[in-house]
Structures are given as C-alpha cells and as structure tokens.
Amino acid sequence: MTKEFKRPDGRKIEEMRPIRAEVGIIPNADGSAMFAFGETIAIAAVYGPKKMHPQHMQNPEKGTLRCTYNMMSFSVKDRIRPGPSRRSMEISKITEWALSPIVLIDDYANNVIDVHIQILQANASTRCAGINAAAMALAHAGIPMKGLASSVSIGKLDTQLVVDLNKDEEDWEEGEGATDMPITFTDDGKITHFQLDGKITPEQLKEVVDLGKKACVQINEIQKKALKDALKKEE
Amino acid sequence: MDRKIVIPGEIIASGDSLPGEWTEKRGSDIVALRYGLVDESNRLVKIIPLSGVYQPRMGNVVIGKVRDITFNGWLIDIGAAEDAFLSVAEVPRYVNKGGLDEVMDIGDMMVAKIIGTHKRSLDLTVKARGLGKIEDGMIISVNSNKVPRVIGKEGSMVKLIKDESKCNITVGQNGLIWIKGDSVEDELFSKKAILFVTEKAFVSGLTEEIKKFFIKK
Numbered sequence: 124m125t126k127e128f129k130r131p132d133g134r135k136i137e138e139m140r141p142i143r144a145e146v147g148i149i150p151n152a153d154g155s156a157m158f159a160f161g162e163t164i165a166i167a168a169v170y171g172p173k174k175m176h177p178q179h180m181q182n183p184e185k186g187t188l189r190c191t192y193n194m195m196s197f198s199v200k201d202r203i204r205p206g207p208s209r210r211s212m213e214i215s216k217i218t219e220w221a222l223s224p225i226v227l228i229d230d231y232a233n234n235v236i237d238v239h240i241q242i243l244q245a246n247a248s249t250r251c252a253g254i255n256a257a258a259m260a261l262a263h264a265g266i267p268m269k270g271l272a273s274s275v276s277i278g279k280l281d282t283q284l285v286v287d288l289n290k291d292e293e294d295w296e297e298g299e300g301a302t303d304m305p306i307t308f309t310d311d312g313k314i315t316h317f318q319l320d321g322k323i324t325p326e327q328l329k330e331v332v333d334l335g336k337k338a339c340v341q342i343n344e345i346q347k348k349a350l351k352d353a354l355k356k357e358e
Numbered sequence: 359m360d361r362k363i364v365i366p367g368e369i370i371a372s373g374d375s376l377p378g379e380w381t382e383k384r385g386s387d388i389v390a391l392r393y394g395l396v397d398e399s400n401r402l403v404k405i406i407p408l409s410g411v412y413q414p415r416m417g418n419v420v421i422g423k424v425r426d427i428t429f430n431g432w433l434i435d436i437g438a439a440e441d442a443f444l445s446v447a448e449v450p451r452y453v454n455k456g457g458l459d460e461v462m463d464i465g466d467m468m469v470a471k472i473i474g475t476h477k478r479s480l481d482l483t484v485k486a487r488g489l490g491k492i493e494d495g496m497i498i499s500v501n502s503n504k505v506p507r508v509i510g511k512e513g514s515m516v517k518l519i520k521d522e523s524k525c526n527i528t529v530g531q532n533g534l535i536w537i538k539g540d541s542v543e544d545e546l547f548s549k550k551a552i553l554f555v556t557e558k559a560f561v562s563g564l565t566e567e568i569k570k571f572f573i574k575k
Contacts, residue, residue: 153411172411172439225366227391233478234439262366265410265503267380267391270367310367347365350393354363354408354560 128283131291139275139287139338144255144349146263154264156349158256160287162246167256169264172234186231190218192253194242214250215240221254221274221307221316227267236266247290248276251305254316259346263353271346272315273339274307277331279323284330286338306335310343361397364390364405371403378404412502412532414438414480418472419489421497421530422482424465427458434470434482437502437532442480444470450485467492469528469536488528495526495538496545500556502533507559508552515555515565522572523548547575 128136140161149155152168159165175181192214196205218240228236238260240253251274258272278288281298288303295301302321309315314332323331364370370381371388380392381403390396394407414420414436422434422442431445446453453461462468468491474481484490500508509516509529520527525539525548535552539545554571561567 154409174439174441231439262393263409265393265407268366269391270389271365347368350365351363 130280130285132289134285136283136285137334137337139341140289142342142345144259144345146259146349146353152260152264154260154262154266156256156259156263158252158259158346160246160248160252161289162244163248163252163289164243165249165252165256166241166243167253167260168239168241169236169257169260169266170239171236171264172228172231172266173237175233175235180235181233183232186228186233187235188219188223188226188228188238189235190215190222190238190240190257192218192240192242192250194245194249198242198245198249214253217250217316217318218254218257222257222261222272224313224315225258225269225272225309226261227269236261236264245290247288247293247303248305250274251276251307254307255342255346259350262350270310271343272307272309273342273346274305274316275335275338275342276303276305277335277338278303279321279327279331282327284327284334286334304331304335306331306339308336308339308343312336361395361406363394364396365393366391370396370405371398374401375403376401378402380405380407408503409501410503411439412437414440414442414472414475415531416472416475418531419469419528420472420482420532421467421469421492421528421534421536422532423467424462427464429456432458432462434468436470436480436482436530437534438480440478440480442470442472442482444468444482444484448473448481448483448485462491467497467536469530492536495536496542496549498535498537498549498552500533500535500552502531504556504559505529505531505533507564508535508555510565515568518565518568518572519548519551519555523551527552 143159145157148157149168154169157166196202238257242249254274276288278285279302280295304319307316368390369387377383377388382389394405420436422436424432425435426433434442436442469489470482470484473483525537525544528536537545537548
C-alpha cells in the first residue's frame with residue numbers, strides 16, 4: 124500500500140513542498156517574517172509590546188497576545204471578499220492559542236503584542252504557514268519566548284497519511300476522501316495545537332503525531348537558520 | 359566580537375554556568391529566552407537583545423515628545439509601552455498655575471532623565487544640565503538596541519562624531535538622537551555618520567571603520 128501510493132504532484136508521502144523562510148521583511152514592524160510552503164506564502168508582522176487599546180481590554184495581570192489572520196483577496200484563484208470573515212476570525216483565534224503557550228508575556232501587564240498574518244498566496248496549509256511565520260516574527264521582535272513553534276498539516280487521503288497537503292490533495296475524492304489535520308509543535312516536541320475534522324482511528328492518530336513531529340523538526344531547523352542568517356547578513 | 363547568535367529555546371551553556379538576563383535554567387542546561395547575542399563573562403551567561411521595543415530603565419536619558427498636559431505635569435511619549443510622566447515639581451523654574459503649556463506645549467520635544475519606574479508609570483525629571491526642552495536642531499531615530507554602539511566605550515564613538523562634525527549630539531537611550539550644529543550641512547553630516555554606525559553595528563573594530571569613513575569625506 125505504502126509503496127504504490129502516488130500523490131498528485133509526485134511527492135513522497137513524507138515529503139514537504141520546498142520551504143522558504145526569511146526574517147526582517149517589513150522595516151516598519153518591530154519584528155517580521157515570511158514563511159512559504161511551495162506556493163503557500165504567509166507574512167507576519169509583530170508590533171509591540173504596546174499599551175492595549177481599547178482600555179477595557181487591558182489585562183492588569185499579564186500581557187495579551189492578539190493575532191489577526193487575513194487572506195489577501197488575490198491569494199486564491201476566485202477572488203475572495205476582503206475583510207474579516209467567519210473563517211479568518213476562527214483561524215486568528217487558533218493561531219493565538221497555538222502561540223500563547225510559548226510566549227512569556229507575564230511581565231507585560233496592560234500591554235498587547237499584535238501579530239498580523241497576511242496570506243499572499245494560498246495553496247492549502249495557510250494556517251500552518253501563518254503560525255510558522257508568526258513564531259519567527261515574534262522571536263525577531265525580541266519577545267521573550269520558551270522556544271519556537273512549528274506547524275505542519277498532515278492529510279489522510281482515503282486511508283493513506285501524507286505530510287503537507289496542497290489544494291489538489293485537499294479536494295481528494297476517492298475512497299474516504301481527504302481529512303486535513305494541522306498540528307503545531309514546540310521545539311521540545313509538545314503539541315500546542317491540533318485540529319481535525321473527519322474520521323480517524325486512534326492507531327492512525329498516533330501515526331499522525333509521529334509524522335507531524337518529524338516534519339516539524341525539519342521546519343524548526345529552517346526557522347532557526349532564517350533567524351541566524353538575518354543577523355549574519357548585517358555583520 | 360565573535361559572539362554566538364541565539365534563538366529562543368536554544369541551549370547556550372551547560373554545567374556550572376549561571377543564568378543571567380533573558381536566560382533560564384532547565385535541568386542542567388541554560389536556555390535562551392530571547393533572540394540576540396550570547397555574552398559570557400566569568401560564569402554568568404546572558405543575552406544581549408538586538409531587537410524589540412525600548413525597555414525603560416532608571417537613570418536613562420531619553421528624548422520624548424509631549425503627548426498631553428495634565429493639571430500637574432506633562433505626559434511624554436518616549437517610545438516605550440508606557441507613557442512617562444514629568445511633574446511640574448521636576449522642572450527647575452517657576453511654572454504658572456494653569457500655564458503649563460507656556461513651558462512645554464503638546465508636540466514639543468525634550469530631553470529628560472528617568473527617575474522612577476513603577477509597575478504602571480515612569481517618572482521623568484529635567485533637573486540637570488543638558489536636560490529640558492529642545493528648541494532647534496534635528497532629531498533622528500535609530501534602533502534603541504544599537505544605542506550602546508552609537509555611544510561607544512565610555513562615549514568614545516559619540517565624541518568622535520561630535521569632534522568631526524562640530525555638532526552637539528545628545529543620544530537618548532530610547533533611540534532618538536538630537537543633533538545641533540551651526541549649519542544644516544553639519545547636522546546632515548553627523549546624521550550620516552550615526553546611520554553608518556547603526557548599519558555596521560556588529561562589525562568588530564567599528565571605531566577604525568568610522569575613522570576611515572571620516573577620512574573619505
């Protein structure tokens with residue numbers, strides 16, 4: 124089964140699309156990064172810590188992380204209506220939850236750290252690219268963090284698990300169809316985010332976690348390299 | 359200056375080193391919590407941050423802009439997360455009741471010193487030489503993490519630029535720099551020199567580089 128399975132774009136089952144990562148792409152932001160899985164491109168900008176406005180949203184106990192995810196209207200083949208939608212608001216919240224365990228913002232009472240994620244080009248796995256870009260941008264902005272976070276989507280095409288879905292695979296219709304499972308790991312191998320809509324057996328779920336962990340180790344290396352290269356360039 | 363670049367979560371030392379600023383001990387390892395350069399002196403390991411917004415400290419001289427006037431002082435924007443407060447009692451002159459705007463109005467720039475950092479506020483003073491309202495000259499903004507390089511060891515870098523450009527330069531720890539010269543040309547020249555320093559902030563032997571820069575001009 125494993126050997127004869129063919130992915131639409133000819134990748135191996137554990138092969139991700141070519142990844143590009145860069146840091147410091149937005150001069151006006153306190154920290155910024157770009158992360159791309161093949162044709163899926165996300166950019167993230169971090170502003171702050173700055174005073175939370177409106178005042179009634181201030182938390183006097185600890186700082187707040189506020190993420191906004193947005194898809195540009197030209198990021199997909201059919202133009203999407205610009206502005207916040209049900210989907211983008213949900214992904215913003217998901218991103219916030221995926222990243223909040225790694226940022227150490229207890230000392231920033233009444234302050235907010237704004238993370239703006241823009242999807243320039245979408246070919247599935249946009250939330251994963253967004254989380255990866257945001258983690259890099261937060262580090263670049265000098266926010267104290269426990270570590271980085273890396274995210275990847277694991278797919279189930281019929282019954283076969285594959286790493287890093289693209290749009291063609293997401294629309295898979297044979298057999299049981301496609302199930303998309305975005306998963307986020309910290310660099311010490313803990314899960315901060317996992318989503319699933321569809322069906323999966325408990326045995327296969329364990330496999331999903333293993334595949335995700337393996338892919339995230341690779342992504343983590345690329346993220347670290349991008350952050351280090353940005354400083355080396357200045358030297 | 360061959361310091362290692364670290365990323366949050368990276369192990370920087372292990373064994374009997376002591377964790378300093380922006381580091382944490384996990385088991386027997388010392389882990390970085392911020393993006394920056396490692397500095398090891400004796401057994402203490404700390405991180406020198408290279409990015410991020412300005413973090414105010416007691417005793418810092420900063421340049422700020424008057425944002426608002428209250429009944430007993432001024433609210434100053436110094437580029438930190440919190441606004442700073444300058445009380446009338448910290449101004450070395452007589453201020454008429456309700457006439458605070460005659461001394462400093464909204465939008466005016468000033469040099470001040472941080473005398474108190476509390477949880478929710480910062481207190482400033484202008485009771486010292488060189489502090490007070492800025493009347494003329496030019497203000498430029500640089501990354502606040504590069505300010506130590508602009509100043510140099512015991513002020514050597516800023517002194518060099520001052521002497522070469524014949525300008526008076528006040529460097530605020532928050533990254534704003536006030537240049538005051540006899541002519542705009544002089545001011546623009548020192549601006550160029552300061553930007554040169556910030557661009558090459560991590561080159562070793564920066565003082566030599568800047569000397570070459572002045573000879574070329």
